[in-house]
Amino acid sequence: MTGQNTVFRKNFSLIVAFLALITAVLVVGLVVGYQFTSKSVENEFSSKKTNVADQTIGPYLDLYKNKIFEINLYSGLLDSASAAYYADSVFRNYPFVNKLVFFQIVVSARGRYMGNNLKIEAHSVFEYYPHKKYFKKSRLEDAANQNDFRQMAERLNSYVARYDTLRGPGPDQQAFFYNTRPGKVSFLNIPSNADLKAYHDLLKGAGSSEAFYKQNMMTFYLEPTKVKIKNVHPELYSSVSIRQVSYDPPDIDHTKILTDEVPLPGAFSDYKLYFSSPRDYLNSEVYHRFLPIAGVLLLIYSVLMLIGWLIYRNLSVNMKLFKLQYDFINNFTHEFKTPVSVIKIAGSNLKGDNELTDRQRKHYGKILDEEADKLNELMNKLLSFTQLENKSITIKRDKVKIESFVKGYIDTFKIKYPQFKLDYAIDPEARFFYTDTVLMGSVFQNLIENAYKYSHPDRKELFIKVSLEKRNIVFSFIDKGIGIPKNELNNIFRKFYRLENQYNQNGSVGLGLAFCKELVNFLDGDITVKSRVDVGSEFVVTLPYES
Structure with missing residues (x-):
């Protein structure tokens, strides 16, 4: 049986080696999975900041592309009261607008600001503020107002000079009527094609000197720090703030704190979104994402362990069955061999040439009878066992x-x-x-x-x-x-x-x-x-x- 034990030991060693291998693979998989998850979280920290920026500046883009453009609907006929109503809706929906200046503009053949024969002037100027039920009439002589008006008047004059009366407005028409600078946006309602042709005639000196046309212009003063930050990824960013572009906090240990930034567009171009998260804060997200990976790896490991255990059990059972069969053959052979040997010896003595006494014959007969009973008992036990297993008794x-x-x-x-x-x-x-x-x-x-x-x-x-x-x-x-x-x-x-x-x-x-x-x-x-x-x-x- 020594040889069989050696085979079993070799098989057992193989199972141990298999279990050690999959355990090592599990450990490596957990380490690699954790590092991959950690790197993935850091990459998302850099990539998903644009999502936060898009959500944060969404109201500004809505103001710029939709709300401001509503001025066009009035076709230059806004007055101070209707402008106040419009301003109130702006302040209510866009809290980062802290001031609105309304210009009632007249375009004619005479006026203070002119380009060639086209004359543009501000008839009146009004200022509106949030959380105030009144507005005040301002003066064009105010430096800021004067500068805003002059820039927009020059834009209108330039556009009219380039206007093609046969082809109509070009695809870049709207850009001429927006004037975006850090902290504010000015918009002049876009004239109709008929008005643009009339302006073009005035510019060329062909229009009526008595004709005049109304335009509305508004300047929106914006406060970037009042923009509501929408941190759509709180799992990545513990802090998101609006800072000036030049902001650079000193003494930051980048091995412990991750930082990043996104510049803001348009009127907010002097500012940026500043992101920061301690690495300990990100570790919780790493663990949260790593747990399913670890669970899957542990499940695979458990399945492989189960397979290994089943293989070991199968080998163990097979070896035990082999040993049982081997022992059975040896023992059964011995159990048969001993009575057979005794019977053969007794038979040889009985048929020998030497004369036997009655006592000797009886003795050999008794031996034959006893050994035959042993063989019969053994055979009956095997037969009965088989019958019991087959339920045939x-x-x-x-x-x-x-x-x-x-x-x-x-x-x-x-x-x-x-x-x-x-x-x-x-x-x-x-x-x-x-x-x-x-x-x-x-x-x-x-x-x-x-x-x-x-x-x-x-x-x-x-x-x-x-x-x-x-x-x-x-x-x-x-x-x-x-x-x-x-x-x-x-x-x-x-x-x-x-x-x-x-x-x-x-x-x-x-x-x-x-x-x-x-x-x-x-x-x-x-x-x-x-x-x-x-x-x-x-x-x-x-x-x-x-x-």
Whole structure:
């Protein structure tokens, strides 16, 4: 068997190597997965800032592209009251607008600001403020107002000079009527095509000197710090603020804090969105994203571990089965070989040339008879075992007197083994029960025989106790034998399995207890064992009780 053990050790080493390999792969996978997740979070810190910027400047873009353009709907006919109403809606929806200046402009052939023959002048100027129910009339002489008006007047004059009366306005028409500078946006309502042709005529000196046209211009003063920051990725950015472009905080340890920035467009071009997050803050997001990856890796690892365990169990079972078969062949061969050898020797003596006395003939005849009985018993046990497994035996239940049944086997074994101490005790209420006497007798024979065989020479004792428990009858076989190791208790009822001990050196087929279990199960019962090494064992047979 040494060779087989070596094979098993090699297989076991292979399993250990496999488990070590997948464990190492798991550790590497967890480390790589964590580093990949950490790097991914850092990359998103840099890439998703534009999402925050887009959401934050969304109201400004809405003001620029939609709300300001509503001035066009009035076609230059806004007055101070309607302009106040419009200003109120701007302040209400765009809190970063902190002032609005309204210019009522007249375009004619005469005026203060002119380009060639086109004359543009501000008829009146009004200022509006948030959270105030009044407005005030301003003066064009105010430097800021004067500068805004002049720039827009020059834009209008330039556009009219380039205007093609045959083709109409070009695709870049709107750009001429917006004037965007840091902190403010000016807009002049876009004249209709008819007005642009009239302006063009005035510019060329062909229009009526008495004709005039109204235009509306508004300048929106913006405060970038009042823009509401929409941090749509709070998991990445612990702090988002609006800072001047020149802002550069000193003494930042970039190994502990990540920072980034996005410049703001248009009227906010002097400012930027400033992002910062401590690395500890990002670690929580890293862990949050890493957990599913770790879970998947652990699941794969568990599956591989299960596969490894199944492979090991399969190898272990196969090796144990191989060992059982190997032992069975060896033991079975030995069990057959010994009687056959004895029979052959006795037969040779009987047929020899030497004359034998009557006593010698009787002795050899007895040997032949005993050895033939051993072979027959062994063959019958194998045959019965096969029949039990195939359920091909019919149970014949007879009413049996319990005391007579038990005492009969005790008396038989006392005659067979005079030094064997046997005793019994029977519950007074347990008088009769129904069973198959042949099958039950085989159980008794095997358990009593084992109690004698596996006991020390000076402690060959067995006590049989019969009791009633609920609807069951219980037979307890209590010996003072060598006992069974705890780790072997689950194996002793397996077919062809035998314990290695000093009383089993000559081998056995390993069918005795397995045969008992099959018999008891066939009788709808159960057999269990409790044992302590060098103290003894107790085999308990539990059967349904029918009195």
